[in-house]
Amino acid sequence: MARNTQVTADHNAPAVTQILAKFVATHPSKGWSDEVDLEAHRTFMNWLGCAVGATGHEAADAALAAVQVLQPAAQASVLGRATKVDMASAALLNGITSHTFDFDDTHLKTIIHPAGPVASAILALAEHQNYSGREVIDALVIGIDVACRVGNAMYPDHYDRGWHITGSTGTLGAAAACARLLKLNEQQTAMALGIAASQPIGMREQFGTMTKPFHPGAAARAGLMSALMAQQGFTASPKALEAPRGMMQTVSIKNDWREITHELGERFEISFNSYKPFACGIVIHPSIDACAQLRAKGVRPEQVQRIDLRVHSLVLELTGKKEPVDGLQAKFSVYHGCAAGLTFGFAAEEEFSDHIVTRDDMVALRRKVVATVDDSIDEASADVTATLTDGSKVHVFVEHAIGSLQNPMTQALLEGKFHGLSDPVLGQEQTTALINACWAIGNAANVQSIVQLATPKAP
Amino acid sequence: MARNTQVTADHNAPAVTQILAKFVATHPSKGWSDEVDLEAHRTFMNWLGCAVGATGHEAADAALAAVQVLQPAAQASVLGRATKVDMASAALLNGITSHTFDFDDTHLKTIIHPAGPVASAILALAEHQNYSGREVIDALVIGIDVACRVGNAMYPDHYDRGWHITGSTGTLGAAAACARLLKLNEQQTAMALGIAASQPIGMREQFGTMTKPFHPGAAARAGLMSALMAQQGFTASPKALEAPRGMMQTVSIKNDWREITHELGERFEISFNSYKPFACGIVIHPSIDACAQLRAKGVRPEQVQRIDLRVHSLVLELTGKKEPVDGLQAKFSVYHGCAAGLTFGFAAEEEFSDHIVTRDDMVALRRKVVATVDDSIDEASADVTATLTDGSKVHVFVEHAIGSLQNPMTQALLEGKFHGLSDPVLGQEQTTALINACWAIGNAANVQSIVQLATPKAP
Numbered sequence: 001m002a003r004n005t006q007v008t009a010d011h012n013a014p015a016v017t018q019i020l021a022k023f024v025a026t027h028p029s030k031g032w033s034d035e036v037d038l039e040a041h042r043t044f045m046n047w048l049g050c051a052v053g054a055t056g057h058e059a060a061d062a063a064l065a066a067v068q069v070l071q072p073a074a075q076a077s078v079l080g081r082a083t084k085v086d087m088a089s090a091a092l093l094n095g096i097t098s099h100t101f102d103f104d105d106t107h108l109k110t111i112i113h114p115a116g117p118v119a120s121a122i123l124a125l126a127e128h129q130n131y132s133g134r135e136v137i138d139a140l141v142i143g144i145d146v147a148c149r150v151g152n153a154m155y156p157d158h159y160d161r162g163w164h165i166t167g168s169t170g171t172l173g174a175a176a177a178c179a180r181l182l183k184l185n186e187q188q189t190a191m192a193l194g195i196a197a198s199q200p201i202g203m204r205e206q207f208g209t210m211t212k213p214f215h216p217g218a219a220a221r222a223g224l225m226s227a228l229m230a231q232q233g234f235t236a237s238p239k240a241l242e243a244p245r246g247m248m249q250t251v252s253i254k255n256d257w258r259e260i261t262h263e264l265g266e267r268f269e270i271s272f273n274s275y276k277p278f279a280c281g282i283v284i285h286p287s288i289d290a291c292a293q294l295r296a297k298g299v300r301p302e303q304v305q306r307i308d309l310r311v312h313s314l315v316l317e318l319t320g321k322k323e324p325v326d327g328l329q330a331k332f333s334v335y336h337g338c339a340a341g342l343t344f345g346f347a348a349e350e351e352f353s354d355h356i357v358t359r360d361d362m363v364a365l366r367r368k369v370v371a372t373v374d375d376s377i378d379e380a381s382a383d384v385t386a387t388l389t390d391g392s393k394v395h396v397f398v399e400h401a402i403g404s405l406q407n408p409m410t411q412a413l414l415e416g417k418f419h420g421l422s423d424p425v426l427g428q429e430q431t432t433a434l435i436n437a438c439w440a441i442g443n444a445a446n447v448q449s450i451v452q453l454a455t456p457k458a459p
Numbered sequence: 460m461a462r463n464t465q466v467t468a469d470h471n472a473p474a475v476t477q478i479l480a481k482f483v484a485t486h487p488s489k490g491w492s493d494e495v496d497l498e499a500h501r502t503f504m505n506w507l508g509c510a511v512g513a514t515g516h517e518a519a520d521a522a523l524a525a526v527q528v529l530q531p532a533a534q535a536s537v538l539g540r541a542t543k544v545d546m547a548s549a550a551l552l553n554g555i556t557s558h559t560f561d562f563d564d565t566h567l568k569t570i571i572h573p574a575g576p577v578a579s580a581i582l583a584l585a586e587h588q589n590y591s592g593r594e595v596i597d598a599l600v601i602g603i604d605v606a607c608r609v610g611n612a613m614y615p616d617h618y619d620r621g622w623h624i625t626g627s628t629g630t631l632g633a634a635a636a637c638a639r640l641l642k643l644n645e646q647q648t649a650m651a652l653g654i655a656a657s658q659p660i661g662m663r664e665q666f667g668t669m670t671k672p673f674h675p676g677a678a679a680r681a682g683l684m685s686a687l688m689a690q691q692g693f694t695a696s697p698k699a700l701e702a703p704r705g706m707m708q709t710v711s712i713k714n715d716w717r718e719i720t721h722e723l724g725e726r727f728e729i730s731f732n733s734y735k736p737f738a739c740g741i742v743i744h745p746s747i748d749a750c751a752q753l754r755a756k757g758v759r760p761e762q763v764q765r766i767d768l769r770v771h772s773l774v775l776e777l778t779g780k781k782e783p784v785d786g787l788q789a790k791f792s793v794y795h796g797c798a799a800g801l802t803f804g805f806a807a808e809e810e811f812s813d814h815i816v817t818r819d820d821m822v823a824l825r826r827k828v829v830a831t832v833d834d835s836i837d838e839a840s841a842d843v844t845a846t847l848t849d850g851s852k853v854h855v856f857v858e859h860a861i862g863s864l865q866n867p868m869t870q871a872l873l874e875g876k877f878h879g880l881s882d883p884v885l886g887q888e889q890t891t892a893l894i895n896a897c898w899a900i901g902n903a904a905n906v907q908s909i910v911q912l913a914t915p916k917a918p
Contacts, residue, residue: 162709
């Protein structure tokens, strides 16, 4: 029934569904700089390492068990396991594992983790239908561009009202990427985006539960299926994104359409992707980095009498837990971050595990950290002074932590992170081969060697 | 990052996720009146007829083709076809076909079409895992109660801002119903609802495309998978519905929690379900009914010189198309509705097909209808006077059209509607047997005979 409503609507939005569809369907292969293409390889590799690393997590066990009730065909690999399932379920499962450790990539403008939905969908599709590595990288750049541009348009209102923006924009990114791989034409691609637009996934209330990493997985799955349906002639509104009762106006009050159209095909949002060096919230990273630099300067935990940490108030507000009792609590403890940085020189998933967090030496070292609020220090920075038992002091100031856009992870650091995640699953030798295959994917005839290398050898 | 936001939040919501989970997991089998149980049978039968009737639609063809790319296991039946797919895909496909003709049930308080998501999920699950007909009816009543109570709490704001409420609440209904069938305990059921809460599906912009019926199908699929994942130990927030950044506050400004908790387990929303006699928007129904009553009084099209129709202004605003050129346009033409009512005595999908709509006699009869706005007449009523060629007049006033809550479809009318949908697919004899099996489902040991009767015999 018609009814007057208080809900506002913008009836003059540009035709962004069609504009994006044209971009997805017609932008040239590798139609961007070498820097953008390298970033795509870095994004892909970082995503793959995260997925392999978390493959044995109980969230993956539970999701896989549910999928197996459906007796899926063996079409595509579950990364890090000697198991194949249908490609839509593989997209779901690899999307879940890639986000389980919260260690995947971050598009800092929107807090979207874009690879989870996009790469999980296209690797499964490419494995089953034998697309080339070049096509996969093209689809990755384009799919991430779609998800992040829609995210830019809606952020921050959309996020503030409760949406986990990774899942809600991720369905569109995955649909775009799969439409590209499937070589859908403009009209079919608009339908794929339209079907996907009816499936935004994920609320922030789920943070801290398995359903958080379910969001990118479910988005990957839904995006892939949307593209497959469009390929078969299934229809949707050609204005599904921008119409007054379309997706974007339904899930966000703020919609800056220019974020979608401006420099489309010239600027690529994957350029603004970043990779976490440490397996915890980004607000702790400068402090960990500073303590790792103390270690690099020769400071050892047993020499330390006291560590003075000066940080922005937000750091202690979010991560001020002084005496964490387990790994999960330690992820909200800048004190543990400092202790791990000084003890190990880094802080990956293992350094946030229960058995490390509860070690006597870690408890003792955390207690030597004295944190002080100093709002003249940016929240992306940290100031650390170690006072040693001989009375001498060593000082480190980190302006931009490693992993930030200003101080990105080097290739070597990304490889080290990958080894930390993958060696326990695949062994060091196979992991090295997998890393090399990731760097070479853009020239690979297909992705078969990558998925084979991501499968553990029978014992 | 923490940030002050203008988005309001209700931090004092009752624990509706847990309250609903307890209801779903512990309410006694057939813990309601005979009238409620009969309504469940009527809902089930009406849903099944709609799904069988639309099985050959091109939307079903396209969706099935996409599903078959996944090489699904033959677990559950696609209604009206000699095809089985995995049960999650069967839920999707039967959900699509049940809503394709827009001829399924309507919970009038919220405009939710509740059977599509709920019945599609549970019939597929029951077929594969051999649950009894009693368990299916129990799950149907309970699942529909969950979806419609959540809908009552959010309506109309949630609908007004763009959500197709059938899909957005349907995932929860399907998850609840499947959790019930799977005999999940309270805690697992809360997790199933929680996983489902991250997957509200569908925007109103999709109306008029295949993605509209996709919404109940996708909700059925997502709800079933949510329950299967919860069964395997997958976790979600136990406050996923009501928390400030949970589903309901994310997708609706209005949330009247009492609609969920008041008389839970005593009043059942399926009691307020209704079934369309005519395959078009409900606003035309009183006019069709009035003209069908003219026919019942002996008036024939060839005798008619003029038909004077007096209706509320809304009727002409929404369905004032005087010269429809095809079936789709005819669904928005009260003139065609009158012509069909007088010519056939009813107006099912066939009477809105292109070849009927463009017939010369229908064109001529439509042109004899003179519609006048009279806002003293309720929008649920119609006043019709036929002037015959001999100068005599015949008058009918319909206060509540057939199919309304005040004047519900009788069992005989429901059976007639079912035959109209199913006879072309299954033949009259098999359709009669299927109708009888639907009436008897509450006492059936399993649903195998129903799905077999809903499968066309090999030619």
